[in-house]
Amino acid sequence: MGTGRAVSLRKPLVIGLSGGIGAGKSHVAAIMKEAGCHIFDADAQVQILLDEPDTRDAVRALFGAQSLDANQCVDRRFLAQHVFESASDRERLERLLHPKVIAAMQAAITETSCDTRAMVIDAPLLLETGLDHLCDAVIFIDAPLEQRAARVTTERGWTQSDLSLREAAQLELDAKRERSHYVLVNAGSPEALRQQTQALLDQLVPPSTP
Numbered sequence: 001m002g003t004g005r006a007v008s009l010r011k012p013l014v015i016g017l018s019g020g021i022g023a024g025k026s027h028v029a030a031i032m033k034e035a036g037c038h039i040f041d042a043d044a045q046v047q048i049l050l051d052e053p054d055t056r057d058a059v060r061a062l063f064g065a066q067s068l069d070a071n072q073c074v075d076r077r078f079l080a081q082h083v084f085e086s087a088s089d090r091e092r093l094e095r096l097l098h099p100k101v102i103a104a105m106q107a108a109i110t111e112t113s114c115d116t117r118a119m120v121i122d123a124p125l126l127l128e129t130g131l132d133h134l135c136d137a138v139i140f141i142d143a144p145l146e147q148r149a150a151r152v153t154t155e156r157g158w159t160q161s162d163l164s165l166r167e168a169a170q171l172e173l174d175a176k177r178e179r180s181h182y183v184l185v186n187a188g189s190p191e192a193l194r195q196q197t198q199a200l201l202d203q204l205v206p207p208s209t210p
Helices: 025-034 042-050 053-063 076-085 087-111 145-156 160-167 173-178 190-204
Strands: 013-019 038-041 118-122 137-142 182-185
Touching: 013 025, 013 173, 025 038, 025 118, 025 137, 025 190, 038 042, 038 087, 042 053, 042 076, 042 087, 042 118, 053 076, 053 087, 076 087, 076 160, 087 118, 137 173, 145 160, 182 190
Parallel strands: 013 118, 013 137, 038 118, 137 182
Antiparallel strands: none
16 A cells, blocks of 8 residues: 655665554564564563563553563563553553653664664554554554454463454554555465565565675
8 A cells, every 4th residue: 555655765764564463463573573674572671671670570560560460570461461451550660661661662663774674563452552653664464353363362361352453442443554655465475465564565675786
């Protein structure tokens, strides 16, 4: 869809991934990594932050001792269930984590070598947090609800209710699609997704020639 924004003179190109939960953003990121891109995984960054003592103490202050497990580490299962059932608690956690994630992301963009083909941001709340303004292009990964539900059931052990609860906390899919510059459809085979992804990446960042 569209031609996207004019390519920035900043190197490397910054590509953001958007889409519904379970649509396949991480699979697209993995394909782009194989093609020479650097990936910033916001979920992985959050997991790193939750292991830091300062963040752990802040989580306990926000949600009480029950937010830590027997080893005094953040109980991620408790935290996920708690914040998705309470909008106010979710906002408090986001105020704690988002500035740190954004700072790490900006540092990654700055530090990525100019020889890298592209910098790819895989962040579930890319549009909700305004991180798309750091991107030269945003790609929406589209997939039918039935397939997305099957993926999160198989890969994450979620129920349909878990998926619905988490999606309710995000921007509507139509709005995400509208705010993106390109669409990849992940409704077929892994190879079909790979071919689409490679073709779009080649369009955005033509492979260098010897």
